Amino acid sequence: MKTLMNFGIALLLVFAFSCSTESEPDELIGVSAKASGKQMTSIGGLGGITGTSTLHRNKNGITVNFKAEGLHPGAYTIWWVIWNNPQDCATPGECNEGDFATPVEVEVEVMYAGGHVVGKNGKGNFSAHLKAGDDSPESMNESFGFPSVGGLTVGNTFGAEVHVVLRTHGPVVPGLVNEQISTYRGGCDEPFLYAPFTVYPNAIGECADIAAAVFAPAN
DSSP states (O other): OHHHHHHHHHHHHHHHHHHTSSSOTTOBOSSOHHHHOEEEEEEEEGGGOEEEEEEEEETTEEEEEEEEESOOSEEEEEEEEEESOGGGSSSTTOOOGGGGGSHHHHTEEEEEEEEEEEOTTOOEEEEEEEETTOOOSOBOHHHHTSOOOOSSOTTOTTTSEEEEEEEEOOSOOTTTHHHHTTSSSTTOOGGGSSOOOSSOOOSTTOOEEEEEEEEOOOO
């Protein structure tokens, strides 16, 4: 349970940053989310990270674009946190780290979305698509102590609450870069895997969830 608890602490940090940004997490652009399938939110995180993220939904799946600035050069991944039953979260439609305590009820899935190396300009532009019912991306559920639910539930693409979490894997390590941008633990030393950093980690082996975008249910 230590792993799950520490992961929750790390997410608590990024949720706190993301909820303090200028725009509301579920801010919609132009028309209703149900009609347009488009949601947009600001990104906030450790060390002054800023940016915007846009989520597109249709009946077949979801697609995110996550643009962040103020990043240190290094390797990064983004992760889906899918809450298939957000109505069963402690605060319906506003799921947070405390709701990992009831993973079966909320049907949460933490899955790999994408990753790449960020250069000296400090800008990261990540995009990812998740098809409803696709359980092929790496899932962290078992590692966190709860069962897989198969990803984004078919028929629930508008009803799920979606969080996109940015994770740093530290400076690029020759020979490990592919693991650093494609797995949760790539390039991470065990003591730093789930550490609740309060400052931006930037040493080899230090990995942390450092920013997030939160999208409320759109139905």
